[in-house]
Amino acid sequence: MKIAVGIISLMLGLLVMLQSCAVGTASHMLGEEAASEAGAMGLFAGLLLFFGGAFAFGLPLVSACLFTLAGLIALLGAAEVPDLSIWAIMAFVLALLSFFAWRSGKKKTAALASASPSNSQSS
Incomplete structure (x- = not known):
């Protein structure tokens, strides 16, 4: 699941940056300061x-925190640019998936540690 979350969020991050750059530039040219700030x-x-997607491969808990922060920031600008509310929902979904990937990896590590034979016998 970590690979899927990482790839999806990398592509989604690039798409959000491209769209927000276009919105910010167009609203700045039209003199709409509020929409320009929402674009930023x-x-x-x-x-x-994008950074959350990069961390999703090795540190899924860090990526969950970054996705949550991205969702909160997107919600702040959603009043001026309605598309940001969609991106915020996607960020929260990715945060949940990343958290579950971290939790399943932690459970798998604990199961492997308890299943391995202890080598504590001395000769």
Whole structure:
């Protein structure tokens, strides 16, 4: 599951950054300051999604924290740019998936540690 979360979030992060960059640039050219600030929030949320995807492969708990932070930031700008609410929901879903991937990896490690024979016999 870690690989799927990582790949999806890397692509989603690039898509969010591209869209937010376009929104921020267009709203700045039109003089809409509120939408321009929401575009900057979306750009930051996309960057967090991208970094969360990079951490999803090795440190899924860190990526869950980054996805949650990205979702919260996207919700802040959702009043001006409605697409950010969709990206926020996606970030929260990815955070849940990443958390469950971390938890299943932790359980698997504990099961392997308890199943391995102890080598404590001395000659």
